[in-house]
Amino acid sequence: MNQRPSSTPRDHNPHLHSLLCETAEMNAESGVRPFLADRIMNRIQALNQPEEQLWQTLWLAFRPVALASMLLILGFVSYNTFVSRNYEVEPTPTEIVFGLQPLTLTTAYSANLDEFSLTTP
Amino acid sequence: MTHIPSDDTLIDRARRGDQNAFREILERHQQLVARTVAGMLGASADVDDLVQEVFIRFYKTLDRFRGDAACSTYLTRIAINASLDALRRRKRMRLRFVSRDDETITLPEPGFRDTETDRFDRAELINLAMNKLKPHHRAVVVLRLVDGYSTAEAAEILGIPQGTVLSRLSRATARLRDILGPILAEEE
Numbered sequence: 691m692n693q694r695p696s697s698t699p700r701d702h703n704p705h706l707h708s709l710l711c712e713t714a715e716m717n718a719e720s721g722v723r724p725f726l727a728d729r730i731m732n733r734i735q736a737l738n739q740p741e742e743q744l745w746q747t748l749w750l751a752f753r754p755v756a757l758a759s760m761l762l763i764l765g766f767v768s769y770n771t772f773v774s775r776n777y778e779v780e781p782t783p784t785e786i787v788f789g790l791q792p793l794t795l796t797t798a799y800s801a802n803l804d805e806f807s808l809t810t811p
Numbered sequence: 812m813t814h815i816p817s818d819d820t821l822i823d824r825a826r827r828g829d830q831n832a833f834r835e836i837l838e839r840h841q842q843l844v845a846r847t848v849a850g851m852l853g854a855s856a857d858v859d860d861l862v863q864e865v866f867i868r869f870y871k872t873l874d875r876f877r878g879d880a881a882c883s884t885y886l887t888r889i890a891i892n893a894s895l896d897a898l899r900r901r902k903r904m905r906l907r908f909v910s911r912d913d914e915t916i917t918l919p920e921p922g923f924r925d926t927e928t929d930r931f932d933r934a935e936l937i938n939l940a941m942n943k944l945k946p947h948h949r950a951v952v953v954l955r956l957v958d959g960y961s962t963a964e965a966a967e968i969l970g971i972p973q974g975t976v977l978s979r980l981s982r983a984t985a986r987l988r989d990i991l992g993p994i995l996a997e998e999e
């Protein structure tokens with residue numbers, strides 16, 4: 691049983707106090723149906739299940755697509771990394787991963803990036 | 812010797828997904844929560860649903876429980892808030908569907924005995940008298956007189972100053988004494 695705070699109010703009628711406690715206990719006894727803990731745990735398990743089931747279903751249904759996508763992404767990143775080795779200006783990691791031309795003061799204000807080729811011939 | 816884990820240990824385990832730990836918290840505190848909710852709602856079929864609701868809310872907010880207050884205090888706060896919400900819903904339903912005539916309390920003839928029937932009659936009168944109190948006054952009565960929390964703890968649970976707790980308690984007990992005067996006099 692949980693611990694009850696020990697302090698008692700000073701300005702109350704002890705009979706009223708005992709009547710209120712007795713009534714609350716009776717209300718609780720009559721209001722709570724059996725196996726409360728079991729019913730609550732069942733509801734909690736039901737709360738957890740839909741999300742888990744959804745992820746499992748999604749993973750099972752799209753596993754081939756997800757694996758293929760991951761391989762494709764890895765391929766692109768490897769290719770971009772390989773290409774970025776040839777840049778004269780050192781690109782940032784983001785530019786390497788996304789295969790972007792390194793941004794310099796010249797290229798930022800240039801209307802045509804081709805005029806300022808950053809790759810070695 | 813069997814080691815009894817503290818509430819904080821059980822909460823930590825429950826946070827990590829240990830449902831047995833949560834069940835132990837539940838079994839440890841279900842009587843406190845049931846008494847609080849039953850004190851607020853009276854003899855009602857809603858008590859069971861609301862007790863369930865309190866523990867579900869607690870489970871959903873386990874990550875937010877920082878341990879500043881005791882687990883029992885935190886659960887009592889959820890129980891009081893859920894009960895106040897239920898009383899508000901009940902009031903709205905009553906205004907919409909039930910006669911607005913004031914429920915009158917008929918006190919029995921003096922001479923209560925300690926039989927089972929008399930205990931039920933007396934409990935029914937106490938419930939009717941508690942229904943006459945405003946929900947926020949009822950919350951103070953339940954916390955102070957039924958659950959036995961101190962003024963400071965009741966103030967913390969309700970998020971109000973201690974002075975307000977004392978004034979609400981004083982008004983509520985005066986009202987209860989007015990309504991239940993003959994029964995209380997008889998008990999004395």
